[in-house]
Amino acid sequence: MTHNPPPAPPSAQLRARILQCVRDYAENLATAPAFVPGETPIPPSGKVLGAQELAYAVDAVLDGWLTAGRFNAAFEEKLARFLDAGFALSCNSGSSANLLAVSALCSPLLGERALQPDDEIITAAAGFPTTVNPILQNRLTPVFVDSAPPGYNPAPEAIEAAIGPRSRAIILAHTLGNPFAAEEIRAIADKHRLWLIEDCCDALGSTHRGKKTGTFGHIATLSFYPAHHITMGEGGALVTSDPALKRAAESLRDWGRDCHCAPGRDNTCGRRFRGQWNKLPAGYDHKYVYAHAGYNLKITDIQAAIGLAQLERLQDFIAARKKNFAILARALSGTERFLQLPQAAPDSDPAWFGFPLTLEAEAAARRPDLLDHLDRRKIGVRPLFAGNLTRQPYMQGRDYRVSGTLAGADRIMNSSFWIGLYPGLTEDMLAYSARCLREFFGLEA
């Protein structure tokens, strides 16, 4: 005898209808207007959203849970699996992920390996400010090393030469998706007993010697701002396989609390009213015991839902970034008299964030004219973030050390810029970007 399944309750039927409407709405939006050269903007970066992102987000809204819940759990698990890591902790930005990473290294949970005020962290002078700011925010001292085109990452020898008696850690970004020499730098970190944080905000899916970036360091960080490989609007994550680092980062993310119950859950340890913490009354509610001077850097389940849908498409996004890089590289070959083209690090396969270019010596003075030429044709351009960070207004008067010279970082600040290759750009758009660059230098298209 066969049984028909019981009918779904009215609320479940309504939810299914709503989600179908959302998918239909998204499918209707899917066709982009035709590209008109010189009129249609070609942004340097952007998001690519589809029906799944909108349907998951609405599903999360309909749950009514709002704070990190089932979508966040699924997102963290999938991300940890992608990076072969024990743990992934979502947070509200890549900057927050870096703050959590550096702050976790200062946690008393690490015992004698915890960083102390005035300890040094070695980092690159050219890059994004919030790779470096958590060093200052934790009253530690940055030690800047140089980097230069065409790789835009510091050399392992420069990192090793920067190590001093107070150096305790290295934090480096894989610049614009191009991996730094992660294997060599991890070996240097191990040799000198330094922690290594990989800022992978621009490098989700890049590989070095066949291993994903984010799997070499003690901690990796990610950003899910719309410019990045996947997005949830605002968001980030910290990834680690070290249980002590995970515990410290989770506590710091969640107000500094000692308890590690998921939002809305109580007493997962079974000892909520049974603990004793030195100066606290016996049995003080563990949910309100604070082990760190923490923050609240959590995300909502709506953000996680969008992130989960994006993670399901990550392989396609990575492939599109690589393909778009190859299109630009091909279309710009022969411009080397004027432009230094980007070069992937040896033994690496970058999922590029952008396409960096550096003007050769005699062309460098023409950068403002070139950027203006591109801007007037609606081609988005960006500098390599802060350029030489030591020149930024907020760094003046601060304590830092420079190892060697920062001539390369100055060259990046004065002569480099990058154009877009994100998956939302079409071959026509990429060809037009390259054509306009060639045109500026009087080269045949």
Ligand SMILES: Cc1ncc(COP(=O)(O)O)c(C=O)c1O
């Ligand atoms: C290398 C790097 N680190 C950190 C960040 C900060 O990420 P968020 O914007 O999510 O704070 C960015 C932002 O683009 C970045 O490029």
